Amino acid sequence: MKILLVDIGNTTADFRIWDKSKNSLTKIIRPETTDTKWRRSTVLSKYFKDNKIEFEKIVYVSVVPEWNDILRAFGANMKVEIFNLRSDFEIEKELFEVDDINKLGADFIANFYGALDKHNIETGAIISMGTASTIAIIENKKFKGAIICPGLKKSLNALISSAVLLQNNTYEKSNKAYGKNTIDAINVGAYNAHYLMLKSMINNLNLKTAIFTGGNSIDFKEDIEKDGFVFDEELIFNGLIKFNK
Incomplete structure (x- = not known):
């Protein structure tokens, strides 16, 4: 099929x-x-x-x-x-310890089931780097809550949208510690710092396990795996697959 x-x-x-x-x-x-x-x-x-x-x-x-x-x-x-x-599909509401599961984004639900089914996550975080960067907190195989941050590209666009001279440039993840020109400085601040912010949030939550997914996570695959985290670009689809096995 x-x-x-x-x-x-x-x-x-x-x-x-x-x-x-x-x-x-x-x-x-x-x-x-x-x-x-x-x-x-x-x-x-x-x-x-x-x-x-x-x-x-x-x-x-x-x-x-x-x-x-x-x-x-x-x-x-x-x-x-x-x-x-x-x-x-039948969603197991007892697995979601949130105020109102009906107001929880469907992408959170799909990623959660994908993490349970494919990675057997017990306690940890699911980080989705998309339009927003979200952190789902999992404890004892239950969805405890979430953190929603402005996404990497949204933050970058907000920064450069009001400055005409910054708009016609290509921005990307940098291998520099800091910039010696405006473009490099923005690359480090918008890209590298965004990943470091998410990693800091994971550490602040005292979580050892983290699964990264979402379109913007691809830029950080090497960093994610180097830091001992899991990179899974297909996670949300694994959540859908779980309901069709």
């Missing part, structure tokens, strides 16, 4: 095929969530049909309500069943 797994985040819509018989995950497309071209079920249907990409059902997690209708129309066009993590 092939299942189309979809992660709708605030920045991108990530489509991947999970082949259940081979337990393999294949990347398909990842347009920006706000891209008007892809915010149409007919365009999605045409892409999958033209490229002969077949699947038997759709399972998705979304933090963007508008995309729920798009995906359900897409499922209808493709004549397959479609399932939403939050509303169509």
